[in-house]
Amino acid sequence: MKIAIRQLPxxxxxxxxAYASEGAAGVDLYAALAxxxxxxxxxxxxxxxxxxxxxxxxxxxxxxVRPRSGLAAEHGVTVLNAPGxxxxxxxxxxxxxxxxxxxxxxxxxxxxRIAQLVIAPVTHVAxxxxxxxxxxxxxxxxxxxxxxxxEGAR
Numbered sequence: 001m002k003i004a005i006r007q008l009p010x011x012x013x014x015x016x017x018a019y020a021s022e023g024a025a026g027v028d029l030y031a032a033l034a035x036x037x038x039x040x041x042x043x044x045x046x047x048x049x050x051x052x053x054x055x056x057x058x059x060x061x062x063x064x065v066r067p068r069s070g071l072a073a074e075h076g077v078t079v080l081n082a083p084g085x086x087x088x089x090x091x092x093x094x095x096x097x098x099x100x101x102x103x104x105x106x107x108x109x110x111x112x113r114i115a116q117l118v119i120a121p122v123t124h125v126a127x128x129x130x131x132x133x134x135x136x137x138x139x140x141x142x143x144x145x146x147x148x149x150x151e152g153a154r
Contacts, residue, residue: 003119004056008093010034011052014111026066026116029053029096031108039108041100046080049096049114057088057119064118065096071114076102079115088122 005017010032017027032052033039041047057063063086067078080099096115100106108114138145 001058003058006054006056008032008052008054010050014052017053017117026064026118028068028113029065029094029115029117031110031112031114033108033110035110037110041077041098041106041108043076043100043103043105046097046099047108049098049108051094051096051114053094054091055086055094056091057086059088060122061088062086062120062122063094064120065094066116066118068113068116075104075106076100077106083118086117 007014007016011030014030014032015028017029019027029051031039032050039047039049055063065079065082065084065086067082071077077098077100080097084097086094094117098108098114
């Protein structure tokens with residue numbers, strides 16, 4: 001499948017998104033800050049980082065802006081609304097909402113890999129309001145009710 005992508009003026013000279021390996025699910029997104037601009041995310045702070053890209057997704061697909069595992073593991077920096085959703089009818093600039101959950105300030109500079117973009121199919125369904133739902137073994141058991149968190153987890 002081919003998807004049209006447009007590099008905006010603020011991304012001039014930055015690498016085009018590409019899969020890093022044959023098995024990669026996402027393409028890296030780069031910070032399209034102004035040349036020489038630095039953005040410092042203090043611990044607990046968040047900011048919206050431009051990527052300098054816009055895309056034309058076909059109907060029936062979405063773009064998911066996801067964290068980069070290295071940034072999360074090494075610095076505590078992640079995508080706040082992960083995954084951020086890019087609807088198929090959106091044509092504006094892709095941006096990543098990053099948050100610093102780490103203990104140290106984190107500096108973002110032009111060209112830094114800040115997130116990844118995964119293209120995924122979307123299924124639309126017809127929601128039908130009913131008076132009752134069918135019974136299941138789990139029922140209305142909430143968080144931890146399936147025992148995934150260990151004995152007594154809630």
